[in-house]
Amino acid sequence: MCGIVGLFLKDKALEPQLGTLLAGMLNVMTDRGPDSAGFAVYGSGDAEHVKLTVRGRDLEGVAAAIGGEVDSVVRDSHLVLSFPKDKEDHVREWLATHRPDLVVIGSGHRIELYKEVGLPADVARRFDLEGMSGTHGIGHTRMATESAVTTDGAHPFSTGADQCLVHNGSLSNHRSLRRWLEPQGITFATDNDSEVAAGYLSWKLREGATLAEALEASLEDLDGFFTFVVGTESGFAVVRDPISCKPAVMAETDQYVAFGSEYRALVGLPGIENARVFEPEPARVYAWERN
């Protein structure tokens, strides 16, 4: 069991509340996943800058040590570095050389990604999720099955720029898929099955597929149980395996599209009483793009 949530805003007026709404949804899903929690938020940013989310200790002073036009925000065990995109190689090299203890867990123009072991409410509080604004976000509460309860095993997983995935379920062919993807240049940081699903989608997107096409293909190539919620810089998508082994409920209004493992996760959303609430069908891709 795991809990997953996602919120994709259509109404700009709600953007300052994204973090608060997502934190509420995540907290309700504690019953489905008390081991660890994580979330990705698509916040401010532009095409000329890159954001790296870095996890580790002793984060104060990292940006200053890198030097140049590097901005940083430290939130508990995570650090978000923002800098002009032509500095990305330099920043990554600096980190690898001077701070090999730090792990880059997300990168892109707008994505910020946070995850930790612990109860979802505590994790959200440590990173001040409620204070975050953005256009869309996804979150996960984990009850571990396929790999250990570690921060590495927490979701979301990000294997490409501005891409992230949360997964409820377990995959049975992740080993063979990993062996196939690695020679294609997709790298994995953990032994987790869900990271392989993220890597698979990154590979498909890299090959030119749209988000919806990548998810359509995953229905053929992934074996196991899954409900996925996926974010990209401008997109948000949901897919369930053909026998819909894992639960899913969605709500759509003029203001947002929301996903929850259970309806309970959605009850705090504005206007939910009048939302179109529906259960996504098995083996059908649901995708939205920002205009």
Add this chain to the structure above:
Amino acid sequence: MPVIDLATASRRSLNAELHALPANTNETLWRVENPQGQHALAVGLDAPIKVEIAGHAGYYCAGMNKQATVIVEGNAGVGVAENMMSGMVHVKGDASQSAGATAHGGLLVIDGDASARCGISMKGIDIVVKGSIGPMSAFMGQSGTLVVLGDAGDALGDSIYEARLFVRGTVKSLGADCVQKEMREEHRVELRRLLDAAGLPDVQADEFTRYGSARTLYNFHVDNAAAY
């Protein structure tokens, strides 16, 4: 009429109050406000009462019901009316997976759609779905009747025993050993009774197609011996 507001009262206290009712109770109409998708609402009832749930319910709503009428004024989550023995459950919105699973009796009416595995392993329940049902519905259905005004998804009635299936719309595919069957007078009578019970006097029994077991999986076939 007792009103239980789940914004303040706990689900356990609601169920405990309903379980404590004597068979001859005069408190026969209950209203549950702010259900907010909570699980296991009004489960295990065994009294001739009516419980109205004012909104969406979570998993296993009205499970194991006996005698009571439970009305969900919204959607119901996984396993609504699972293992119902008697009484009636009426979902005014959609139902999630495994609606009416393993239920032995009673009537489940769903005004909207039901998703996958509706009536899985049904053992005597009557289910009327006014919308459509998802894949793998009535899987291993043993007895009872499933009536669908809309369409049915893949593998309807897979490995079915003696449950009777009536579908007005299209069936995406039939499961193993499930076949279309002729509609005889006894079936029309039964279907008429259920349509009336579900408040559908204008829907005609002749609009439906009947499906059921070909009974070829009942006994081991010696030709399959080599498969083991």
